[in-house]
Amino acid sequence: MGSYTACLAHLNSTERAAYLASLAPGADLDYRGTPFTQSLLDELLASLRDPGSGRARVGEALFDEARFTGGAGLEGIDFGGFCSFAAAVFSGGVYVREVHTGGDFRLGAARVAGDLWLDDTEVGGDAWFYETRIKGTLRFCVREVGHGAMFKGMTCGDAYFSGVRVGGVASFEGAVIDGEAAFDGAVFEGGADFEKIRITGRACFDGAHFHRSRACFNGADIGGDMPFAEAHFAAQATFDGATIGGDLSFSRARLEAGVGFRRAVFRRTAGIGPLVCPGTVDFSDAVFEAAVTLEAAARKVRCRRTRWASTAALRLRYARVDLSDAVVEFPVTVVGRPRPFVSPEGEVIAEPGLTDSRVRVTSVNGVDAAYLVLADVDLTGCLFVEAVHLDQLRLEGRCVLSPPPAGLRWIRRQTLAEEHYWRATRYGDGWTPAPPGVETHEPAVLAPVYRQLRKALEDGRNEPGAADFYYGEMEMRRHDSTASRGERTLLRLYWALSGYGLRAGRALAWLVLAMTATVLAMMLWGLPQGDSDLVSAGTTDGRRVTLTTRKPVPVNPEGPYTRRLSSVRFEKSVRVVANSVIFRASGQDLTTTGTYVEMTARLVEPALLGLAVLAVRNRVKR
Structure with missing residues (x-):
């Protein structure tokens, strides 16, 4: 330290006074490894104060590995360059107020036995808290960090970053916050990395802004709620592999890209949303350990291989929902919500970038559908083939499937x-x-x-x-x-006659055709030439008369066919056909041909009538 052989702390009073008197505002400081008390620090800063502003002015300051007994307070200081407390040890708290640094502010690997507060402070360069150990609370109420903020590997109690603005990337990778954390109103201009952060309590991001780059929460472990009310995500947000212990509120949050929760674990999460996202919300491989209500308006909601270990209600708008290979252990309901979501204050939440409000389920392949409920969703493009227990799937409300192409060739019905x-x-x-x-x-x-x-x-x-x-x-x-060919032939016949007992019009058309053919056959060949009168013949021996009555064999009609098509013969033929339809014998004399025609009609026509009745019943039965 200049011409002195001892450090500042070990100079005698005369030497210390002379040294401090030699300092001028704006001087560089190098006190690496020096032990400090608050009084010694105050003396040092007093010698650097500008008489005009009353603020201490320092060039660059090095306090690396310094030891501060009883903590340290820095107030009203302007550092022209960087200020470094790397690996410094504080036996008490650190209180920084109204400090401005033109360069970096470094507390990397520092040890703080109490709280660390930074109030009304501005950092022109980077804020460097790499692997800092803070026993108490960190209050990083810095107005602005010009470049990046590094909190990687930091540990502390509660942490408050409310309203801070970081011009570069803010990294909290691997940080441990043993309490609650507040980032409400924080602005991250260059993106934020919260990968593998651990927060034992609540983590509040209400009103936070994530600009330009993605917000990464991959592998984070959050013990409590994680609200993002009115937050703004200019790029994608990812929570892949995160563990979340409480609710996630996205009320009136603005997401301009997708959000991913792949492999995330939701321990005690009761609610997620309302989440409005113009991109994809991805819950693939996620695990829900508690009952949850998910409210989302998104272009796509992906739940591939998602596991629900408790009940769940997915209330969705606009989304194309993919449930491929999802594991449903308890009842899970997917509902298409017709109305927009509202905030806790009752205000309708805007849904920019979303136009088609239909909720379309695109796949349930590989799902055990025993506990799955689909309500008011569009199933026109849904894949069902590889699902199991589809006989226990519940379809509620209006679930739409695709119709066949328009035209007379194809029957109108619901098709997969x-x-x-x-x-x-x-x-x-x-x-x-x-x-x-x-x-x-x-x-x-x-x-x-x-x-x-x-x-x-x-x-x-x-x-x-x-x-x-x-x-x-x-x-x-x-x-x-x-x-087999026989089975397919039988099915073709069943289809042609009545549409498998479901098309009454087709069965009635065949019935009318059969009745018409039967009437014509009866008029042309079935009715005899004329009515046959009974003929009686007998003998007498004076006292006794013996009579034998017989009915003549009907005579086949003769003559041109046009003469057989008379009104009298038509009336008789209709009577025969009408009785055949209700499976009764008409009692009309018939030729041999007519007898066989009537037998055939009594077999075929009641069956066609029965198929028509069956088709009507299948359409009106409840």
Whole structure:
């Protein structure tokens, strides 16, 4: 230290006074390894105060590895360059107030036995708190950090960063905060890295702003709630692998990109949202250990391999929801919400960048659907093939599936997306082709899917809806190339006659056609030439008369066909056909041909009538 052989703390009073008198405002300081008390520090700073402003002015200051007994207070100081307390030891608290540094402010690897407060302070360069150990509370109420802020590996009690503005990247990677943390109103111009941070209590980010770069919370461990009310994310936010112990509130938060919770663990999270996101909200591989309500308006919500170990309600808007391979251990409800979300104050939350309010479930592949409930969602593109226990899936409200192409060729009904993909390979126009990367399944695979969904609707007392799935099941069986030819022929006949007992119009059309053919056959060949009178013949021996009565064999009609088509013969033919439809004999004399025609009509026409009645019943049954 200049011409002195001892450090500042060990100079005698005369030497110390002479040394301090030699200092002028703006001088550089180098007291590395020097022991300090508060009184000695005050003496040093007093010699550097500008008489005009009353503030101490220092050039660059080095207090690395210095030891401060009883803590330290720095107030009203302007550092022209950096100020470094790297590896310094403070046996008490550190209180920095109204300090400005033109360069860095460094407390890397410092040890503070009490609190560390920085109030009304400005840092022109970097704030460096790498692996700082603080026993008490950190209050980093710095107005602005010009460049980056490094808190990597830091430990402290409670931490408060309310209202701070960081011009560069703020890194809290691996920091441990043994209490609550507050970042409300903080502004991170260059992004923020909270990777693997551990906060045992609540972490508040209300009104925080994350500009330019992503906000990274990957691997973070948050013990309490994590509110982001009115926060602003200009880029993507990621919580991959994070562990969150409380609720996540995003009320009126503004997200301009997606947010990811891949492999995150939600321990006691009861609520997430309302989350408005124009991109993707990704919960793939996440684990929900407690009952949770998720409210989100997003373009996509991805829940691939997500595990729900308790009940959950997903109240969604706009989203395309992917539930592939999700593990549902308790009832999970996916609901399409028709109304916008509201804030706790009752204000409607804006939804910029989102236009189509339909909630579309795109896949339940690999899901055990025993506890899954879908309500008021669009299933037009949903993949069902690899799901299990679809017969226990509950479809509530208005769940829409894709119709076949328009036109007389295709019956109007609800069809699965997988059937569209298969038929598009055979019929082309009108049927939706499979998207890239989506496998096309054969009818043998689709028939059991239709069967299980039919049972699910029947158990829910939705018989008319189940009828469409029965039709789809029979269609897939009819087109199944692995089935026997006899079975497929029988199914084709069943389809042609009555649409598998579900198309009353088709059965009635065949009934009318059969009745018309029967009437014509009776008029042309079935009724005899004329009415046959009974003929009686007998003998008498004076006292006794013996009579024998017989009915002549009906005579086949003769003559031109036009003469047989008379009104009298039509009336008789109609009577025969009407009785045949209700499975009764008419009692009319018939030729041999007419007898066989009537027998055939009594077998076929009641069956067609029964199919028509069955079709009507299937459409109105409850």
